[in-house]
Amino acid sequence: GNSVTQMEGPVTLSEEAFLTINCTYTATGYPSLFWYVQYPGEGLQLLLKATKADDKGSNKGFEATYRKETTSFHLEKGSVQVSDSAVYFCALTWMDSSYKLIFGSGTRLLVRP
Amino acid sequence: DADVTQTPRNRITKTGKRIMLECSQTKGHDRMYWYRQDPGLGLRLIYYSFDVKDINKGEISDGYSVSRQAQAKFSLSLESAIPNQTALYFCATSDRWGYTFGSGTRLTVV
Numbered sequence: 476g477n478s479v480t481q482m483e484g485p486v487t488l489s490e491e492a493f494l495t496i497n498c499t500y501t502a503t504g505y506p507s508l509f510w511y512v513q514y515p516g517e518g519l520q521l522l523l524k525a526t527k528a529d530d531k532g533s534n535k536g537f538e539a540t541y542r543k544e545t546t547s548f549h550l551e552k553g554s555v556q557v558s559d560s561a562v563y564f565c566a567l568t569w570m571d572s573s574y575k576l577i578f579g580s581g582t583r584l585l586v587r588p
Numbered sequence: 589d590a591d592v593t594q595t596p597r598n599r600i601t602k603t604g605k606r607i608m609l610e611c612s613q614t615k616g617h618d619r620m621y622w623y624r625q626d627p628g629l630g631l632r633l634i635y636y637s638f639d640v641k642d643i644n645k646g647e648i649s650d651g652y653s654v655s656r657q658a659q660a661k662f663s664l665s666l667e668s669a670i671p672n673q674t675a676l677y678f679c680a681t682s683d684r685w686g687y688t689f690g691s692g693t694r695l696t697v698v
Contacts, residue, residue: 479630518592518678518689519631564630575621575646576687578630 477502481565481579488555488586496550496582498539498565506567508532508541508548509576513562522550522563555586591615594679594690601669601697609664609693611679619683620662622646622654625676625692634677637662669697 482497500506507526511519523532528543537552548565565579592613601607613620618639623631633646635654643654651673653665666673674697679690 481630516691518691519680519687520689521686524686575633575636576631578632580628580630 477506477567477569477577479565479567479577479579481563481582484562484581484583486582486584488584490557490586490588491554492586494550494552494555494559494584496563496565496584498548498550498579500546500548500565500567502546502567502569504569506569508539509566509568510537510539510548510550511564511566511578513564513581515561519564555584557586557588560584560586590691591688592679592681592690594677594693596693597691598694599696601695603670603697605669607666607669607695609677609679609695611662611664611690613660613662613679613681613688615681615683615688616659617681617683617688618659619681620656621680621682621687622652622662622664623678623680624648625678631678634664666695666697669695671697673697 478501480499509524510522512522513519523534525532525541531540539550562581562583564581566576595610621636622634625631632648637643637656640656655663677693680687
């Protein structure tokens with residue numbers, strides 16, 4: 476079945492460090508891919524998305540490229556800030572799923588000053 | 589007001605008690621969902637509804653029931669709560685452009 480695998484956390488970085496959070500997926504057909512962010516005590520917010528191969532989603536300095544050949548959608552940011560500390564979820568949906576989202580297990584990011 | 593409102597925000601209940609979690613939305617979306625979040629497991633789908641007359645089970649529906657009272661309201665019930673239902677519960681809505689999540693209900697069953 477369709478699934479999403481994320482790297483385990485927590486990921487601890489110093490401010491201004493480079494961030495990569497790995498995400499790979501298994502899906503039939505052509506899924507749409509998402510990154511959601513959950514700040515402490517809050518719900519999930521859409522961070523970025525990509526709907527077809529080679530698309531690059533970007534928002535707030537974060538980027539992820541839909542790589543069909545490696546079935547990956549890794550999240551990157553060139554210079555993290557303390558305010559980026561949160562839990563990040565990779566997710567997918569596909570056309571015949573009735574738009575249900577399947578989530579990865581989440582990766583906690585802690586950025587230290 | 590938030591687009592998706594969940595009540596209560598926090599709840600502690602005893603094993604065997606019936607409890608209802610409520611969700612209301614102002615997005616005007618037909619699709620609504622209940623997810624459960626457990627540490628290290630991400631979010632898992634409990635139930636979803638595409639309109640008032642369309643209710644579907646998700647991957648972990650056992651021990652839960654739902655009611656879609658109106659387009660804007662979708663409640664989740666635990667008929668007889670058990671400790672392994674302790675989790676963070678999220679309601680969400682969606683349209684073709686994406687999902688909107690509520691802030692969650694933290695439920696503890698003791």
